[in-house]
Amino acid sequence: MKAGLLSRFLPQQITRRIYFGAIILTLIPAIFIAFAVPASTLRVTKSEKEKQLYKIVGLLNAAIGNSYSDILKEKGVVGKSSQVQVKILHDVLQPIIDETVKEYPEIGMGYYSLELDSVLAANPPVKSIAWNGQDVIWYSYPVYDNGNVVGHIWSYTNKETIYASAFKTALFVLIIWFLFVVVLIFASNKIFGGYNLRLHMLEERFSLVFNASPAAICLIRWADGIYTNINTSFEKITGHSKHEVIGKSVEELGLKINYEYWSKAEELIERFGYFKGFHAKIHTKTQEIRDIVASYQLVGICGEKYLLGFFEDISEIKKIEKNINELLEIIKNGRDAIFRVSSNGTILNWNNGAEEIYGYSSGEVIGKHVSILATEDQYEIVKTINKKLLEDEVVKPYNATGCRKDGSIVDVSLSVTPVRDSQGTIKAFSLIARDISEQIKLQREMARLEGLNLIGQMAASISHEIRNPMTTVKGFLQLLQGRVDSNIAEYFELMIEELNRANSIIGEFLSLARNKATKMKQQNMNNIIDAIFPLLEADAIKREKKLSFEKGQISELAANEREIRQLMLNLVRNGMEATPQGGRVTIKTYMDEGNVVFAVHDQGNGIKPEFTDKIGTPFFTTKEEGTGLGLPVCYSIAERHNAWINFDTGPKGTTFFVYFKAVESNID
Known part of the structure; x- marks a missing residue:
């Protein structure tokens, strides 16, 4: 009989012993695997399926947003019949179910509504939540709307599938076990020879990775909450050295601040075995408060449960977020209009200052083209500036005219800055507009x-x-x-x-x-109007127009009667010339915030927008035989009386207001 393969490398006696030992090592585990592995595999497979069912329910829940009512509102069928609502919800939810089933073909799942008492979507299709006598593992999750349960999401799988999977796993383990024993026999000499060296190398590598990790890592015994190991980053973040931490419980170390959140995290870990992305605050050794984001996983080591924790210090990120939020708040509430426009001219965002200057709310303007903010004469200028910016030319702030929501014109100082992506490509433009109407x-x-x-x-x-x-x-x-x-x-x-x-x-x-000091004396404007009213009324009758005087209770003021008469005559005659035949010119006097107001209202067609800025300019007139000096004279008289003139114009007529300060001054 030829010697076996092992006899080439080992003495005959040792070879026989190894063969005998290999047979014993193979038979005993094989018998154990034959009985124990299916049961163990069944438990593991069942646990994995339960987690999978929970995960699927979570995916389905995330897919619907807040609740069924959001879908009904979006589709505009709130208040419709239950049949219509069921159909709409089915049309929206069934594709979600079908896509999820493609990824998990062995899992049944569906949506159910308590309010509509109907299965909204399911795969395989069912009319009610019942398993028809099937032996299944299932998981159900409630759907909430304003704190009330309005339905359920379920997922399930047949136990037959789990049994089949467990059997396949056990068979696979047996095969692997036999192969492993064979390989072990042939490689035992080399494996045992280099085992200690490799173990030492693994320990060194693990220690290097463990302590070099930028995230803090800790190992906590689950039974009593005692720290058994920490890495260097844990020491840096908390300020506690390794010998100060190991052997102490979580409570003794005093890291926790918001205990209610930690308690919730512990409940979830105990239920699911892990918890990820947990935001919390901790105390360092010096009682400094740090913001962290942590993840925890339950692990088994030598038959005992341990909590493996990872957390990172995000305090600086929180500070940056706070600064950014404060800056955004400043931008949002600033008095200047600050908004962003895409490269094709679409308005992307809008602050309160922009709403105040242009009159549009963010909901009215976002998504619209920026041209709604510009007057027609600015279109070509905007195109030219856009072209320069895209060609990387510097565009200095410039004055422009904008168009408000109500159609009125506003003078603005506009600065435009390109917004680039990480590659330097212009993706949008940032605009800052300041209202300079008063300055202009x-x-x-x-x-x-x-x-x-x-x-x-x-x-x-x-x-x-x-x-x-x-x-x-x-x-x-x-x-x-x-x-x-x-x-x-x-x-x-x-x-x-x-x-x-x-x-x-x-x-x-x-x-x-006239630059000489105008002689003033105490006057009541009503008396001056009464004196010249017959003259004005005769002129109105001659022009086939009407004239009325609404006399108010007013204070006396210091005035030159001759100049005030000239001002009144000019304004009233301008009103008569603007008013059509049969129309009325109205003279009013009243008090406004301590000022005496003289007002003349006509029923003409109003002043054209392009002429409003020229009112009061010498020699500017819209009359065929006018000199353009009547209103400038009025402005000059008003200035000498320390008064000011405003006007309000529209399609139904124009009103000129002259405001006199009711104070005694410069009286001769």
């Missing part, structure tokens, strides 16, 4: 006053020089008028009329130019 208004007012000043200087220097020869010409025309033939006398009247008109214009020039 002030600039326009300054320009208007400078214009008035310039005209005043011109008027002061040339008006007297022009009036002298005009007076002479007018005198000779009047002298000759009575001596000429009646056929040409009308031409003299026309020339004299034009000279009077020119003299009136010069008078208005001089009104603008």
Whole structure:
């Protein structure tokens, strides 16, 4: 008989012993496996199936969001019949079931509604939650809506499948066992020879990995909560050294802060064997509070349960999150409009300042094109700036006009900054718009006053020089008028009329130019209006229009009666010229926050938006025969009386308001 393979490497006596020992080692475990492995495998398989069933129920629960009612609201069938609601829920939920069954073909699952008393979706299809006498393992999870149970999600599997799986596993283990014994016999010499060395190397590697981990790792005996091992990161985060921790319980070490959350975590670990992504706070050795995210897993070591814990210090991340949230709060509530626009012009977000400036709420504007915020004359400018930004050109802040929700125009200072991704590609634009309407208004007012000043200087220097020869010409025309033939006398009247008109214009020039101190005395504006009202009313009748005076109780003020009359005449006559025949011009006086207000309202078509900024500018007029000096004279008079003029215009007419301070000053 030829010697066996082992006899080539080992002495004959040892070979026989190894063969004999191998037979014993093979038979005893084989007998044990034949009886014990199926039962053990069955338990393990059953436990795994239970976890799988729980996992599937969790996936199905996550797929529906908060509850069935969210789906019904989204589909707009709340309040419809139960048959309609069941069909809608079935159409939404059945595809979720079918997709999940593809991944877990041996598992039955479904959704059930208590309110509708119906199975909403299932695979295999069922009409009720019943197993028809089948021996199954099942798991059910309640569906909540506002704290009330409104249904269930279930999953189940036949025990026959588990028995078949356990048998296959046991058979596989037996085969592996026999192969292992054979390999063990042939390799025992080498294995036993290098066992100690390999074990030592494994220990060193494990220690290196264990202590080099950036996450804190600890091993806690489950029975009494005693720490049995920790790594270097645990020491760094908690401030406790290894000899201070090992041998102490979790309570003795005093790391926990929010005990209610820890208690909940322990319940989940005891129930499922693990808990992941647990956010909590701990005390360090110096009583510093640290934010951590932890995961725990129950493990078995030498027949005893241990809790293997991993946690990371996220205190710095929490600080960064807090800073970011504070910054976002500043951006959200800032007075400047701050919003983001995609590269194709779609508005992506919107802060409170933008809502205040443009009048749109975030819900009204997000998703819309940014062009709704721009006036028509700004479209080409926006395109040019967008092109420059995409070509990496620097665009400095610039002034622009924006369009509010109500159609009104707002002056803004606009800065645009590209937003890039990690590759440097422009994905969006950040815009900051500041309302500069008051600043622009002030600039326009300054320009208007400078214009008035310039005209005043011109008027002061040339008006007297022009009036002298005009007076002479007018005198000779009047002298000759009575001596000429009646056929040409009308031409003299026309020339004299034009000279009077020119003299009136010069008078208005001089009104603008008046820089002497205006003599004031105590006046009641109602008395001044009463004095000139018959004259104004006669003019209105002549124009086939109506005039009314709504007299209010007002305080007296310091005023120059002649100039106030001129202001009233100019404003009322402007109102009459704007009002169509049969229309009415209304004069009002009243008090507003301690100021005396003189108001003139007409029933014209209003001032065109493109003309509103030019109101009060010298020589600007929309009348065919106007001089453009009437309103500038009014502004000049108001300024000398320490008053100010506003107006409100629309399709139903325009109202001019003159506000006088009711104080006694500069009285002669």
